[in-house]
Amino acid sequence: MTVLILTSEEDVTADMVVLRLGEAGVPVVRLDPADLTNGVALSGEYVRGACRGHLSVGGRLVSMDGLRSVWVRRPGTPAARAAQPSAWLTEESSQALYGMLRCGDARWMNHPDAARRARHKPWQLGLAQRSGLAVPATLITTFPQAAREFAERFPDLVVKPVSGAHPQEPPRSVPTSRVAPDTDFTAVAYGPTLLQRRIAKRADIRLTVVGDTLLAARKPADPDAHPDDVDVRFAPSVAPWLPADVPARVTEGVLRYMAGAELAYGAFDFAEDADGVWWFLECNQSGQFGFVEMDTGQPIAATIAKWLAGHVPTGGGCGRGERGAPS
Numbered sequence: 001m002t003v004l005i006l007t008s009e010e011d012v013t014a015d016m017v018v019l020r021l022g023e024a025g026v027p028v029v030r031l032d033p034a035d036l037t038n039g040v041a042l043s044g045e046y047v048r049g050a051c052r053g054h055l056s057v058g059g060r061l062v063s064m065d066g067l068r069s070v071w072v073r074r075p076g077t078p079a080a081r082a083a084q085p086s087a088w089l090t091e092e093s094s095q096a097l098y099g100m101l102r103c104g105d106a107r108w109m110n111h112p113d114a115a116r117r118a119r120h121k122p123w124q125l126g127l128a129q130r131s132g133l134a135v136p137a138t139l140i141t142t143f144p145q146a147a148r149e150f151a152e153r154f155p156d157l158v159v160k161p162v163s164g165a166h167p168q169e170p171p172r173s174v175p176t177s178r179v180a181p182d183t184d185f186t187a188v189a190y191g192p193t194l195l196q197r198r199i200a201k202r203a204d205i206r207l208t209v210v211g212d213t214l215l216a217a218r219k220p221a222d223p224d225a226h227p228d229d230v231d232v233r234f235a236p237s238v239a240p241w242l243p244a245d246v247p248a249r250v251t252e253g254v255l256r257y258m259a260g261a262e263l264a265y266g267a268f269d270f271a272e273d274a275d276g277v278w279w280f281l282e283c284n285q286s287g288q289f290g291f292v293e294m295d296t297g298q299p300i301a302a303t304i305a306k307w308l309a310g311h312v313p314t315g316g317g318c319g320r321g322e323r324g325a326p327s
Contacts, residue, residue, distance in 0.1 A: 002027040002066055003308045004055075004106070007073035008034070013288045014073050020305035031057050034076030036093045038083060044100045053100045067106040069308040072115060074286055107264070109308065110285050114262040118285040121162055121194070125280075131256040132249070133280040136271075137197040147185035147195060154197045155181065162194045199279045205270035207246065208289050209258055210303045214251060217292045218244035218272070241295035250278050257283065264307065 003026055007014045014030070021028045031040055044053035044064070053064035078093035079085055098112055110118070117123060128135050139150040140162060151157060157179040178198065185193075207216045222238045246254075250270075258266055267287025270278040289300045 001068035002029055002062055003069050003071065004028075004062070004067050004101075005030045005071045005073055006033060006075040007071075008032050008076050011074055013290050014071075016290060016293070016301035017071070017304050017308070020302045021309060024305060024309055026305070026309040029055070029057050029060060029062050031055065032076045033078040033093065033097055034080040036079045036082065036097065037089070038079075038081050042096060042100065044096070044103075051103055053103065064100055064104050064106075067101075067104055069109065070101060070106050071109045071304075071308055072112060072286070109264040109304070111262065115285050118261050118263060118266075118283065119163075121282060124283055127257055127260050128253075128280040128283075131253045131260060133253040133257065134277055135280050136199055139195045140192055141195075142189055142192055144185045144188045147188045147193065150195055151179070151183070151185070154195075156198045156200075157195050158198045160194050160196065162192050199271040199273050201271040201279075202274055203272040205244065205268075205272055205278055206241065206292055207250075207254065207268040207270065208287075208292065208298075208300050209254060209263075209266045209268065210300070211264055211307050212255065213303050214246050214254065215292075215298045215300055215303070216244040216246045217241040217296050217298065241292050243296045243298060247276075247278065261285075265304065 003021055005014055005018065005028060007030065009032055018028055018030065033040075036042070039058075041056040042054065044051060055062045055064065077090055078097060079089045082089055082093075102112075108114075122140055125135055125138055137150075137154055139146065141147055141150075158176050159179050160176040161174045179195065201221050203221055204219045205216060206219075207214060209215075219241050220239050254266075254268060258264075261283070263283075263285055265285065267284045267289060269281040269284075271281060272278055292298065293300045
């Protein structure tokens with residue numbers, strides 16, 4: 001039984017898991033949907049109540065019924081590297097690939113439907129609240145007056161994108177920034193703006209969740225840091241990430257969040273305040289973990305590999321086995 005990893009060719013995070021799967025003797029196929037019709041082929045037959053599906057990748061013909069799990073890591077846009085790419089070909093290729101994979105019994109990390117929903121930050125904030133996690137006061141608005149009133153109630157604010165990375169090629173991360181006290185919120189009318197109460201943090205927390213395994217890392221904040229250095233990704237690094245224990249209340253809330261989101265993997269970001277409260281900032285359903293594993297030595301890649309290798313589907317589906325692709 002094979003593990004299928006959907007990701008780009010250059011993905012060091014996926015490389016770490018492939019290495020662990022190889023050490024465990026688990027067959028792995030790595031595929032970038034961007035290569036469909038240009039090095040990657042697929043076929044699915046639905047006849048007399050049964051289906052048989054196959055993928056051809058790098059000279060290997062893999063039965064979709066022979067997949068134990070599918071890791072949707074960071075796949076490219078389907079058929080983006082085809083000889084004649086088009087929006088139509090992308091949609092056709094996406095429907096074909098993900099539709100066929102949905103027919104099988106393999107389990108997902110994460111299922112495309114759950115992953116798509118989990119990307120929405122407003123939805124994340126609502127689910128985090130319902131799960132019992134502490135969430136900073138937040139406003140998402142295109143009403144300038146609403147922004148002004150929110151700033152009066154919470155004078156110390158940060159602003160961050162609603163959607164995450166800017167959709168350029170390659171995607172560009174947009175930093176969380178502190179809002180100046182005299183900010184004019186007129187421009188809010190031209191696009192949704194996310195304002196959030198700034199947490200005076202004593203540490204950043206990255207909590208990686210794989211199934212029901214929680215691996216937390218903590219980076220102490222620099223006590224001499226400038227108050228405007230609010231985004232750990234862009235602030236000067238003065239301390240490594242260190243392993244951390246997860247408070248019981250956070251553990252319960254995070255597991256409720258994962259169940260509600262129907263996720264098998266999540267990378268949570270928290271801000272720890274002076275009282276030790278972990279404030280939920282976001283959950284990236286495909287977040288990187290290599291930098292945490294390098295600093296802490298936590299076996300995140302091995303834990304993911306174990307999850308991917310741990311389930312062998314049974315029952316019907318789309319063909320069996322794996323063999324060399326026909327020439």
